[in-house]
Amino acid sequence: MAVAQEHAPQTFISKYVFSTDHKVIGLQYILTALFMGIVGSALAVLIRAQITWPEKALVTPENYISLVTMHGTIMVFFVVSLALVSGFGNFLIPLMLGARDMAYPFLNMLSYWTVVPACLLVLASFLVEGGAAAAGWTAYPPLSALPEAVPGSGLGQTLWLLAMALFIASFTMGGLNYIATILNCRARGMTLMRMPLTVWTYFMSAILGVLSFPPLTAAAIMLLLDRHGGTSFFLPEGLVFGNETLPHQGGTPLLFQHLFWFLGHPEVYVLVLPGIGITFDLLATFARRPIFGYRTSVWSLVVVGFLSMIVWGHHMYVTGMNPYVGEYFSIATVLITAPFAVLGLNLVASLWRSRIRMEVPMYWALGTIAVIGLGGFGGLFLATSISDIYFHESFFVVGHFHLMIGVVTVLSALGGTYYWFPKMFGRKMSVGLAKLHFWTTYLPVVAVFALMHFQGLSGLLRRYYDHTIYEFQEAGIGLALPITILVFVVTGSQLVFIYNFFVSMRRGEVASANPWNGTTLEWTAPSPAPHGNWPGALPVVDRHPYDYDPAAPAEADFKPQGTVA
Amino acid sequence: MTEVHAVAPDEMEAPIFLISWQKLMMWGFIITDALLFAGYLASYMFTRLASDVGWPAQSEIFDMNFIALMTFTLITSSATMACAVKAASEGDRKLTRRYLLLTILIGTAFLGMQAIEWSHFIGDGARLTGNPWGASGFSAYFFMMTGFHGTHVLIGVVILLITFLRTTPERLIADKVEVAGLYWHFVDLVWVFIFGCFYLL
Ligand code: HEM
């Protein structure tokens, strides 16, 4: 079947710019995310510098809150989501399923080119009058609903909303495409229960995204109406601005919080689940044994996905909600830890009676597992309303969510990059630099966010321009400097990664089609995979995805999931 | 299905849903769009329950007979749409066109009635920002939800018109008629919810 090659695009524009090839689109997403990641990290460094040396007043208070807002927004939607969900998802799903491309390649291209203007709007918002949005990545009213509230509430917030609208449109197109591809484009023999766990996590992630974004869209439209149409959906009576009482009446900011977190919580799982899926796949390859409890993992994913849609209230314990409602949200949230613990235990149990090969991706996989445990532990305290009322808005929360949606996701994306780099570019990344990158990233980044938990315990609050002027926050300030020094180490370490990435692309050791002796289908395609993925016929699947045998001799301990005729 | 698929289906595992990509995408769209309306309706309920000023009594403000007529009209159009889909699936081009045209006319009539409804409401003093009867959310939600829904009906009429024009004597695109029908039924169903939650409750 040479059809694929005949249709291969020829010109530079159709090959690398307006490409419909899922691998090119995946890489476009990843590189866009890398660029946005540099911006987001620069903002993080600025934030750290300001709270570590407040007396230097590096930025103004208004700009500081813009920095925090934009750092959060960029990292969640334009780095982690773009790289891990859209980038790796596009690259991996057809390759792992044995398909030539996504179900709707054109829609795929459209979804990438919808998110590009969103990125540009985000970047542009730093340059407009009043500066970028300043209502937090959560965009809570009234700061987001009153254009005159703070400088960033003006044009900056409008651009933020437009960027989010484009992002949601893009994500919805991408998510529907994932679902259609997984349901309809699997190689012969690839039943749902034979799909690699990575694909399962993308499936759940896409379903969650498609179901939970629309109510946020509704909220965004209502916010725009409040800002520009004079309505009071989120604005209560009696707001005073300057010396005037505003005419708004009858709305409630709590409504926005509900709509936001109805998306916001599932969004966390949209980001984290693919990270867990990738970790499963790396683990199987380097532990050389089948994943422990494949089926229970799949069902746990489904249960996690369902439960994640009914727990959003745990972000709102301090809003004065009815204690019974709070109790419900506490119980539901603690319930999630059950299927989550199954996933975690299956990960750990997959090391049992294994023959571990400590190659570069395995460092990241093992590291990710530890962070899932650490982050999950902190989550217990935030799930319970009694303790959360104390921790709310403290650095405990900042430490916790960074571990889950920041560290788990980024570590697995980095591990995934080292692992699938040969499939992307036909070369391997430098091992020495990779190990340097691992140790200078992993230890400091875990320390940074673990220490933030202690800052939170001692009462240090988040989104504060200058903690030193409040006596009650003094206890936590001492840790600020060590944390910031570690942040500098982590940030510098990423330069090693970027260097390794781009140099290895051209000069890395040439890789074979299956450099890690992996079993899943992508390793039956050439490296780098050509347009259409398999030059001849598509593979035919005849077994489960992780057919490793740690007892067999080293070079014959695996059976690929499918064979190419 | 094959025309847009990048894969040769005979090489693949059987798809879980064997329907055309237009239909699959329409279902995807309907699900997300339904959740958008669900977001509005839930917000409306939330605001109404949390309101500390009394909620206006709808039956004193709206002419309920007129609203019932509007609802009846739209439901009728769903029936004629279903007839069009059936006729199309049987390959009866003439009947399909006739029912499509009927649906378009009834849909347009609904839009006209909505315009009358809006002009009454506005004439009585209702604005996006507030209204003479109390809670400002009452009129804001009214304009937002019925406006959003009306836009959907308008888009539906345009889709039906395009489908009608493309059902030329030579061609009958049964699949397209069916997809348009899906959208139309969805829009009608949304109205039933708006009618129930906004006018009746
Ligand atoms: C270089 C690594 C990173 C560092 C040093 C860092 C540091 C920080 C700091 C200091 C804050 C503000 C705390 C405050 O409110 O005072 C913050 C907020 C935040 N960060 Fe990060 N961060 C990093 C990476 C990430 C990543 C990868 C994500 C991805 C999800 C992320 C998501 C967020 C979010 C959502 C907020 C909250 C913004 C808000 O309060 O509205 N961060 N980060």
Ligand SMILES: [Cu+2]
């Ligand atoms: Cu949550």
